[in-house]
Amino acid sequence: MKELRVGMIGYGFMGRTHSNAYKRLTDFFPVQHRPVLKAVCARNAEKAKSFADNWGYERVETDWRKVVEAPDIDLIDIGSPNDTHFEIALAAAKAGKMVACEKPLAMSVAQAEEMANAVEAAGVPNMVWFNYRRVPAIALARQLVEEGRVGRAFHYRATYLQDWTISPDVPQGGAALWRLDVAVAGSGVTGDLLAHSIDTAMWLNGAITRVVAQTRTFVTERKHAVTGKVEKVGIDDACMFLAEFANGSMGTFESTRYARGRKNFNTFEMNGEDGSVYFDLEEPEYLQYFEYKQLQSGKKTESHLTGWRKIHTTNSEHPYMNRYWVPGTCIGYEHTFLNALADFVMGIESGNPTQPDFRNALQTQKVCDAVIESARSGKWESTAVDAGALKGSPA
Secondary structure, three states: OEEEEEEEEOOOHHHHHHHHHHHHHHHHOOOOEEEEEEEEEOOOHHHHHHHHHHHOOOEEEOOHHHHHHOOOOOEEEEOOOHHHHHHHHHHHHHOOOEEEEOOOOOOOHHHHHHHHHHHHHHOOOEEEOOHHHHOHHHHHHHHHHHOOOOOOEEEEEEEEEOOOOOOOOOOEEHHHHHHHOHHHHOOOHHHHHHHHHHHHHHHHHOOEEEEEEEEEOOOOEEEEOOOOOEEEOOOOOEEEEEEEEOOOOEEEEEEEOOOOOOOOEEEEEEEEOOEEEEEEOOOOOEEEEEEOEOOOOOOEOOHHHOOEEEEEOOOOOOOOHHHOOOOOOOOOHHHHHHHHHHHHHHHHHHOOOOOOOHHHHHHHHHHHHHHHHHHHHOOOEEOOOOHHHOOOOOO
8 A cells, every 4th residue: 555645734623624534544445545644834833743743743844845845745735824825835736746725725816826727737636625525415416416306507595604703802813813814814704614605506506607795894803813903804704695607597605704603504505497405514414305307207296295305315325425334324524524535545546636626626716706806896797717627517
């Protein structure tokens, strides 16, 4: 078995989820590469050392360049704040390393475009960790769409709601709260939450062609955790936008960190001529499906049998589930990263790269940037999404 020697940049929430995936990969998936946790890099050496000791990394670095340049590293995993992705990814590609990057890919379309060009020019395997594609129920929704069970799409609606920044006493910036600092995050809920919703939407329903949006910042000033000064808040606390898809369907998207009681409420519903699907991350083991027309017969489902089905996606026939437990038993959030890693490694081994790669994730970045621009201009904005780059997505 070959070694896949990993250099992890960042030790936060995503560093933990990715590290768990590396440690468990060969326990569940029959791949020919065994991840080896070589180095973790962070600015705080003491915290990085604690992280390394807990997860089993061989060494600690405080300069990411040393990890990128190290001859005993094959894969650079970028789990650090958004403003670091660009420089690290370019250097990793130049060094000939594989690159796995957290979302959003970059701070802007211009950066994302350069990153995609760099990994392609270097010919290195690359992936963006849009892990929700790897929820079995969401992957099943994709399967139903591909099988023609939804039919011509009319509507797509998504929500992503949280409530952790409502208090004006929550500061911005620093290691824990960089997502509230526009200089580090680039945007608020648009890049952090809606990027997930957009990626899933285009994976299921194809390219988003134009958007009109409104954003809101409810707390306009916060103390900065680093400077100690009260500073203007530059990120969007909430965002809602309308979308048009290339297939003619209509979309509505809403995200906020001000939905009291909602911790990570991520839902979508897609309505088509022949059926509908609905997913709620708070019940991740279920996919709801409404069948209007039977695929096999082509006839309308008998009226006395119509109704929403709540499919418990734990059978071995469901996506990814043949690698885990017996039917009726669930997997968790952490397994979505394990599934993503397995797809990435199997893509390397088969020569059929996994999605989303950097070029694919660039398309989500285009939508995010168009949303922010529309909120500024008050007008419909074109996304310029390249449908051909959405590999594996509906035309």
